[in-house]
Amino acid sequence: MNAPAEFARVVCPHDYPDTCAMRVTVKDGRAVKVTGDPDHPPTQGVLCTKVSRYAEQTHYRNRLLTPMRRVGAKGDGRFEAVSWDEALTFAAERLNKIAARAPEAILPYSYAGTMGLVQGESIATRFFNVLGASRLDRTICAAAGAADLR
Numbered sequence: 001m002n003a004p005a006e007f008a009r010v011v012c013p014h015d016y017p018d019t020c021a022m023r024v025t026v027k028d029g030r031a032v033k034v035t036g037d038p039d040h041p042p043t044q045g046v047l048c049t050k051v052s053r054y055a056e057q058t059h060y061r062n063r064l065l066t067p068m069r070r071v072g073a074k075g076d077g078r079f080e081a082v083s084w085d086e087a088l089t090f091a092a093e094r095l096n097k098i099a100a101r102a103p104e105a106i107l108p109y110s111y112a113g114t115m116g117l118v119q120g121e122s123i124a125t126r127f128f129n130v131l132g133a134s135r136l137d138r139t140i141c142a143a144a145g146a147a148d149l150r
């Protein structure tokens with residue numbers, strides 16, 4: 001017999017100032033539905049389209065669950081699954097080769113993941129600095145948007 005559904009009260013992990021409050025329906029240890037918390041005045045039970053489908057995105061049947069390496073020419077659309085160790089080794093070898101030759105050729109494009117302190121504000125900057133990569137104002141889209149407001 002399946003366990004009855006439970007509800008978890010959480011907040012959205014993205015960095016919006018309103019910090020939408022959410023209710024997550026959990027069934028058999030799995031998040032099956034995400035809705036806005038009606039008790040939270042800014043949220044009033046409604047989430048944006050991006051986050052209101054989190055459960056569906058997380059459990060989507062075609063979601064990538066392992067790194068993929070291109071095996072054909074660019075644009076052929078042919079990939080093979082590889083382990084995380086293989087993927088990280090491959091990336092480290094490529095980055096080290098570029099860093100030894102012309103580190104400024106590395107464009108340090110990254111952002112904040114799910115907005116944690118480790119992902120968002122520290123490790124990526126240190127990592128790219130050690131490699132000697134070019135400098136970039138973290139994002140391309142946010143800087144372009146700010147420039148357009150001036």
Ligand code: SF4
Pocket residue numbers: 012013014015016018019020047048049050051052
């Ligand atoms: S649910 Fe959507 S609108 Fe609300 S904080 Fe998260 S990303 Fe922003």
